[in-house]
Amino acid sequence: MTPTGRLLTHLRHVDLAVPDYDKQLDFYAGVWGLTEVAEDSGISFLAAEGSPEQYIVRLRAAGEKRLDLVSYGAAHRADVDTLAERLLAQGVRLISRPERIDTPGGGYGFRFFDVDGRTIEVSADVEARRHRRIEEKEAIPVRLSHVVLNSPDLARTKAWYEQHLGFALSDTLRSPHAGDLIHFLRISSQHHSMALAKGPHTSLHHISFEMRGLDEYLRGSGRLLRAGHRKLWGPGRHLAGDNAFTYFLDPHGNTVEYTTELEELDEDTWHPHVYDFSRPEVTDQWGTANPMNELIAEESFNDVDRGCFVAPPV
Known part of the structure; x- marks a missing residue:
């Protein structure tokens, strides 16, 4: 935990539900410059070649467009537990308690609603993805x-x-x-x-x-x-x-x-x-x-x- 008590470290990924799944996947894995690293029954995980995050965008085929969730990282499992207990004590509505995450890279985390009803995920111990340095004139997201x-x-x-x-x-x-x-x-x-x-x-x-x-x-x-x-x-x-x-x-x-x-x-x-x-x-x-x-x-x-x-x- 940081000296200020801050438990989050960085932004991991943003997950979208999309009615036109194939068209969206073609866009993000094509002209936008991300790399599809996993796919399972209408869910695609898209990574940035310069990032150690397993994926930075998740697309899910759905009948209605929505923001599925925003995911943030924590440094340690203990920080995930601490944050979950803190939010629970403060009356924040938890969707899940800290547990193993079954997505690329695994990890340990939980989900909750923010004040506007968005789903937020916080996780630690996610395996780093092999990534690389983006070269000069290589116009894809880092x-x-x-x-x-x-x-x-x-x-x-x-x-x-x-x-x-x-x-x-x-x-x-x-x-x-x-x-x-x-x-x-x-x-x-x-x-x-x-x-x-x-x-x-x-x-x-x-x-x-x-x-x-x-x-x-x-x-x-x-x-x-x-x-x-x-x-x-x-x-x-x-x-x-x-x-x-x-x-x-x-x-x-x-x-x-x-x-x-x-x-x-x-x-x-x-x-x-x-x-x-x-x-x-x-x-x-x-x-x-x-x-x-x-x-x-x-x-x-x-x-x-x-x-x-x-x-x-x-």
């Missing part, structure tokens, strides 16, 4: 960078993650007219592994994938464009997090991002900023992206998540 979640009650969701899981606030984007729009939350020196966005309903905002560098990020973005996939926003560079961004839609309307150079900060000295979202240099320092507007924002609201407070079947 690892999972972060996940952004829509919440209709931004303050409540932020407070829940701070209180129960030890997340710390890095920065906030605020509108002069609409108030707080996005909170960037961290569990390490990485500027954020999760962000919470103000939305009309609970849903997935986007999943972000780290590229080797700026050249690889641009090459990957260009590959998606040449393949005819719809670009929502980018290429540009955010102020909060200082990372490059290009956002696309996957075949079933989930937003996915190529990014690189996300800021590493000194947690001992960092003080959160509040940035004015209406300033163009806040959303894009370079000025190269198409302007942020209501249509782009609405796309990122995604569909209402039908999986709130309903545990995924696997």
Whole structure:
């Protein structure tokens, strides 16, 4: 356990239920650049070649689109047990108690609902996958960078993650007219592994994938464009997090991002900023992206998540 009492170490994977399974698998294992490492009866596990995680995306064939779960790592089995007991004592609804995990790499973990009804998994002792260094000009994801979640009650969701899981606030984007729009939350020196966005309903905002560098990020973005996939926003560079961004839609309307150079900060000295979202240099320092507007924002609201407070079947 860290000196601050934080028990989570990093983001492991994001799991999606998809009605158009074959099309989604072709997208993520094809033009997006992930590697299918296992498949079983309509469930595919997709890894990033540069990551020691067994997989960073899981796709499950289902009749309805939903976010199945977000998975985080812990350093030790004892930390998993400690967190489970802590959450239970705090009245958090557990889906399962700590036990052996029967997915690629195994491990020891448990699941629970967050305040908005999303399924969260925490695990330790997952076997590391053999991975490799991503080479120059190789425009495929190195690892999972972060996940952004829509919440209709931004303050409540932020407070829940701070209180129960030890997340710390890095920065906030605020509108002069609409108030707080996005909170960037961290569990390490990485500027954020999760962000919470103000939305009309609970849903997935986007999943972000780290590229080797700026050249690889641009090459990957260009590959998606040449393949005819719809670009929502980018290429540009955010102020909060200082990372490059290009956002696309996957075949079933989930937003996915190529990014690189996300800021590493000194947690001992960092003080959160509040940035004015209406300033163009806040959303894009370079000025190269198409302007942020209501249509782009609405796309990122995604569909209402039908999986709130309903545990995924696997």
